[in-house]
Amino acid sequence: MASPSHHELSFVHLLTGERFRLPHPPSPFCRLLLSGNLVLAFVPTVGRAVQYCRLGDIEWRVASCTEPYVLEDLIFHKGNLHALVRSEDAGSLCYRLAVANLSDKNLVEFKFLGDHLESQAAHGSLYFFLAECLDELLLIAAVGGFPEKFHVFRWQSREGKWTRTTSLGDCTLFLTYFYFVGYVVPMKGMTCFSGYFFASCLGPDHPGVRRDCLYFTDAKRKWIEYSLADGSCDEFVADNLEGASRPDSDFRAPVWVFPSMC
Template structure:
């Protein structure tokens, strides 16, 4: 295969456009050249599974479109990205520390007026101005819409065709809607229980609920059911969360790793550290752990969005939790680590193994801030989680 001369390239995706902005020219592509080399059809997915940038993937797909759909297996080696919002028209490639030009596949939607939520390779954009909740696949442009929830919310969950919207720690109500519905329904927990967080696991909705008694705040795990009576029916599992586990925590969120239920506790306001607890169903209690089996958890603000599994060929999803393989030696993604984004730090990496906490405010990310400082937390995007 002969290398072509270095030249500027713009890669057109079906509904997005991405290009490296780290230099005025792009390096020669070792796979897709001007002469378009021929590969046996059965080799194309194997080649794609080794590509680590979306530019390379879509350069190959331009020649072998029918053989290379944007699927989880074909995008298995693509690393997590950060979607910079609002309106920056950029994504950030985490391992390469490179900013990529990006255009949302929307022509009738102003992203500056929306809140963003991560669902693998999809994002949800909630805009009260547009009176809708829009879910968009960032690589294909596939889109479905729901009416905007009638009550305030800051959390979204997606499981199959069911969407939940709620405000953690505030109020007892959970709003829910199914695809195709024209209005939302509301279910409420009975007093004194307040949903601290919700997560779908193996088809069941699990809830961490909070209540208060003479001894102070209590936290307890339950399986939640949205009944036809507009109530959230709770079947409690085990006893209250141990007082020691709750001490010093600024907030909790539920997570999942390899089909196991986890509880993440943020300690301090920044936060300075994270504690992870594993649910022991036989004992009915939480036990602290410092190992994720080489997996990596991703959070945005106060909620869990995904897990990267370093086992080649493994890709699965359940509810709004996604797990994907990047291969055992993928650079730039640390094992047994939590990645966390907020508007102040851009993103931090916290190691469960040694307790180190590294904050990153990359120069490329600084340019995403608007002059009026209206900068929200970057949104995690996982190309392999289709």
């Protein structure tokens, strides 16, 4: 995906060369989700609105959450749009999983699932994002920086709660770095933050990667291997690991490409 101007988004399939274009979303965003012919654009962690557009549409629509809910993250899982929703309850932050519906009334409607995340996990984390592995829904918590550390929780649908795990079933998760500067409701003034979001999962039959690990990149030409089993974090420098620069800065965000999954 590329945004050569503020007038359109251009999508290119890296292997087949297939292309399609959409008008540029009217409001700032730093995450895009694609499912079938539906594209979502939003700002995780601080935003209350989701911009969405279908292939062939000439304009975007906007669906917003009602107060006090904020969208921590979104993911398509088993055909449904799931949301990690944050609110404030009695002065403390509350995180709940929900199935989200973009209604014709320009609202994001939630069907909440189970209980909220335990307060100990919520207070010890910088931010959260959703992922999936082996058809299971995961919640990843960033609990430290420099070097980064993560906790992983697995959704137990029968019990309706998150339980922490140090195993990915011998699979490997890949994360992508994001950086956002802009104005977004309900924040006041300019907002600037960075973090990671889920990119993909590889099964245990892929050589060259460690099992039960998280791989992620940053803006310093390196990729990092974080082990859930023992919490170790190894950094690897690659001279050719460099993404496209932003027009307003020298920031470069490398991304993962998975040819076998395209």
